[in-house]
Amino acid sequence: MPSIVVNKYPLKRLIDEVGPVDQIAIEERVAKFTTRSIKKGSKIQGLNLAVSMVDLTTLEGKDSPGKVQSLCQKAQSPDSELNTPQVAAVCVYPAMVKHARKFLGDSPVKIASVATGFPSGQYPLRTRLQEVKQAVKDGTDEIDMVIHRGAFLSGQVQTVQDEIAAVAEACGEATLKVILEVSELETYDNIRAASFLAMNVLRSNDFIKTSTGKTSGNATLANNQVMLEAIRDFYLESGTPIAMKPAGGIKTAKQALHYLVAVKETLGDEWLNNRRYRFGASSLLNDLLMQLRKQDQGVYQAPWKFSDASSGY
Amino acid sequence: MPTQRKNSRNTRRRKTPELLFGDLWEFDPAPESADPKLKESYSLYIDGQQSAPKSRKYFESINPGTEKALTRIPAAGKADVNDAFSAATNGLNKYWSKLSGKDRGKYLYRIARLLQDRAREFAVAESLDGGKPIKESRDFDIPMAAAHFFYYAGWADKLEYALPGGSYSPYGVVGQIIPWNFPLLMLAWKIAPALATGNCVVIKPAETTSITALKFAEILQEAELPPGVVNIVSGAGATGQLIVNHPAAKKIAFTGSTDVGKAIMRATAGTGKGLTLELGGKAANIVFEDAPIDQAVEGVINGIFFNQGHVCCAGSRLLIQESIAKTFVQKLKTRIASLRVGNPLDKNTDIGAINSKEQLDKINDLVKSGVKEGAELFQSSCSLPGQGWFFRPSLFDGVTQSHRIAREEIFGPVLSILTFRTVSEAIEKANNTAYGLSAGVWTDKGSKILKMSTALKAGVVWANTYNKFDPTSPFGGYKESGCGREGGKQGICDYLKVEY
Numbered sequence: 001m002p003s004i005v006v007n008k009y010p011l012k013r014l015i016d017e018v019g020p021v022d023q024i025a026i027e028e029r030v031a032k033f034t035t036r037s038i039k040k041g042s043k044i045q046g047l048n049l050a051v052s053m054v055d056l057t058t059l060e061g062k063d064s065p066g067k068v069q070s071l072c073q074k075a076q077s078p079d080s081e082l083n084t085p086q087v088a089a090v091c092v093y094p095a096m097v098k099h100a101r102k103f104l105g106d107s108p109v110k111i112a113s114v115a116t117g118f119p120s121g122q123y124p125l126r127t128r129l130q131e132v133k134q135a136v137k138d139g140t141d142e143i144d145m146v147i148h149r150g151a152f153l154s155g156q157v158q159t160v161q162d163e164i165a166a167v168a169e170a171c172g173e174a175t176l177k178v179i180l181e182v183s184e185l186e187t188y189d190n191i192r193a194a195s196f197l198a199m200n201v202l203r204s205n206d207f208i209k210t211s212t213g214k215t216s217g218n219a220t221l222a223n224n225q226v227m228l229e230a231i232r233d234f235y236l237e238s239g240t241p242i243a244m245k246p247a248g249g250i251k252t253a254k255q256a257l258h259y260l261v262a263v264k265e266t267l268g269d270e271w272l273n274n275r276r277y278r279f280g281a282s283s284l285l286n287d288l289l290m291q292l293r294k295q296d297q298g299v300y301q302a303p304w305k306f307s308d309a310s311s312g313y
Numbered sequence: 314m315p316t317q318r319k320n321s322r323n324t325r326r327r328k329t330p331e332l333l334f335g336d337l338w339e340f341d342p343a344p345e346s347a348d349p350k351l352k353e354s355y356s357l358y359i360d361g362q363q364s365a366p367k368s369r370k371y372f373e374s375i376n377p378g379t380e381k382a383l384t385r386i387p388a389a390g391k392a393d394v395n396d397a398f399s400a401a402t403n404g405l406n407k408y409w410s411k412l413s414g415k416d417r418g419k420y421l422y423r424i425a426r427l428l429q430d431r432a433r434e435f436a437v438a439e440s441l442d443g444g445k446p447i448k449e450s451r452d453f454d455i456p457m458a459a460a461h462f463f464y465y466a467g468w469a470d471k472l473e474y475a476l477p478g479g480s481y482s483p484y485g486v487v488g489q490i491i492p493w494n495f496p497l498l499m500l501a502w503k504i505a506p507a508l509a510t511g512n513c514v515v516i517k518p519a520e521t522t523s524i525t526a527l528k529f530a531e532i533l534q535e536a537e538l539p540p541g542v543v544n545i546v547s548g549a550g551a552t553g554q555l556i557v558n559h560p561a562a563k564k565i566a567f568t569g570s571t572d573v574g575k576a577i578m579r580a581t582a583g584t585g586k587g588l589t590l591e592l593g594g595k596a597a598n599i600v601f602e603d604a605p606i607d608q609a610v611e612g613v614i615n616g617i618f619f620n621q622g623h624v625c626c627a628g629s630r631l632l633i634q635e636s637i638a639k640t641f642v643q644k645l646k647t648r649i650a651s652l653r654v655g656n657p658l659d660k661n662t663d664i665g666a667i668n669s670k671e672q673l674d675k676i677n678d679l680v681k682s683g684v685k686e687g688a689e690l691f692q693s694s695c696s697l698p699g700q701g702w703f704f705r706p707s708l709f710d711g712v713t714q715s716h717r718i719a720r721e722e723i724f725g726p727v728l729s730i731l732t733f734r735t736v737s738e739a740i741e742k743a744n745n746t747a748y749g750l751s752a753g754v755w756t757d758k759g760s761k762i763l764k765m766s767t768a769l770k771a772g773v774v775w776a777n778t779y780n781k782f783d784p785t786s787p788f789g790g791y792k793e794s795g796c797g798r799e800g801g802k803q804g805i806c807d808y809l810k811v812e813y
Contacts, residue, residue, distance in 0.1 A: 019605065019606050020603075020605045020757045021605050021607070021608065022605035022608040022757075022777050024777070024778070025605065025608030025611060025612060025777060025778060026605075026607070026608055028611075028778075029608070029611050035448055035452070035660070036340065036660075036661055037340070037343035037660035037661055038340060038341075038343075039340075039341050039342075039343045040341040041341050042338065042339060042340045042341040043341075045338055046338060049338065229607050232332065232647075235330055235332075236330055236331070236332070236643075238330075239329075239330040241330075260338070264334075264337075264338055264651075265334075265651040266651075267332060268332040268333045268334045268335070268651075269333045269334070269335045269336075269337035269338070270332070270333050272337050272338055
């Protein structure tokens, strides 16, 4: 009975189906993005584009309504003098959603809430779904879920997919972002396979996302590229555009521009907007603003000009 | 692409999903600004001196990116070549043969370091003169040239370890002729092992790309290399003939076209001169269905469009397993859409200018023959600069073994695509060529790589990568791709007369 034999190794079968990724070659490929020279007008455009793509994030145990308020204020007006665009969203824990909604009102800045037992996902499905529904009810626009990595690595890929589908349903109108937690998937083969697993049950402009920022490994140009290429292949095959969000580890404006080059050269113009591409970051925004000021005035401003923690200066 | 304007505002529902590589976020020009320090006119380098050619003849070196003259290059005549060989013989007897390997190594290390010091200047000169994108001359040509000097500097005092138990001696004076595709790098490939093994050199750069060789003379002077050890004579084919036929040349090392290589082989036959030839190629890049597809696409692109395809080991024949052919070709077309063709000095340029008008004509001629013979041409829709010699990155689908474009070396950014069904068919097609310089294999399966690397009659077989070079790795061809090896220990042996 061939079907029984095949079903015995579902993860292997999935990887065979979507194809392998060569580690050395993809790392060489993304190194070329970093040699692109972005100057003058294209630099300012790129920096502003990056600002508009930031999911300004605070995910700490000590988060308070006050901190969320500060975040919301900054998100709506990153640099009023330079007419810098608003960021795409603020990203908070579920308990902070209602505070964020109060401060943001009907602002175009979206609220994204992590959910589903973030960051481990090691909770019963029932409570994970409950979390999602509550966050949506509290006014979140977007849900950042984590996948069940334990299930994925043990080969229960169908379980993982079913859970993603269930969360997507619980989201209703809210956009879903599926965090693969790439550092725990470890190989590029796994990242590509998990991307397809998620995309198959996602809706147009739902996201796949690299990481929680809570483990040792975060977004890199290489795992970003694996996912961009998966999105490209999936789009050309199915016609469904999936969005992308690298998160964690992108701290400088220069890095952000490299990621944007990767988007431009892999998915093209239709992904160069905050509907299809986001940066999950907290400190990135200040560096982007600092570089924009530098472009405008020719000199660097002190960090405390950007409501940065300046105790070290 | 720079000015590819697809209608971004067009909201018409597309039938099949496609990607839009337009100008939404266009990169501003980012020209490399280092000064190449070109002179208005160059001299020959003979006996440690910059000397005007006795022939009194000069020709212009043209910038292929603008079609404007850059400088005047001397055309060495018979008297000049004779002077160069006397100087080399003198340099050998008086200085070079008297030095220990360790001391020869010191000079080579010094040359390598000086080249590194002036890397940016040389990179700009190389891109101006030859048309290659600055990112390649900056990140590949110049650093790799320096790496060859460093590598062979290390060998200079260790020759007995290259040939344990053998007795060996240098040829003496060697004549070297290099091509225009990697001007300074080919010079390094030639000069470094020759000097390390105790030979003296008369070298001729290609006539369209002499500048970095003549600039290199400045480095030799700065390194205080003894007079006559390296002599650089520029000129066209006639100068090359004078070198090949000169009685003082005990060995000829040539890199260039197969036709000229055959002529050199005839001319040196029976003279007792040593010979190494590195000639043309028509490499097969073989992609199996189990390959990492996107990385293979990237490797195929790199294999054929690196240096505008002016690479003797370019992967100019793509052999794809039939089951993935359609998807793979589609992916190649998508990838080509984001290649940037333009000003070689712009840091964001992927594909620069075709080296000469003559070469552009040759590419055009072969592409026309491909269309005429019924292959399906696909070209990038990017715009080309108004001035200069440029050619769109091109693919030919539906090519068969008997097409001219599958048999003749195009030496340009043109890929011929063939398909196969089984491993043995892939091997047979890959080897069905007059050449045998290099090949690529793309598969996730290690055992297949080992099988292919044995079965492919090519000097280099790359697995899951392409166009990778290293001074430690020997390079050279089978069949009409030449004889002898450059690089590595093997490169040492080809500059020594060996007796066991």
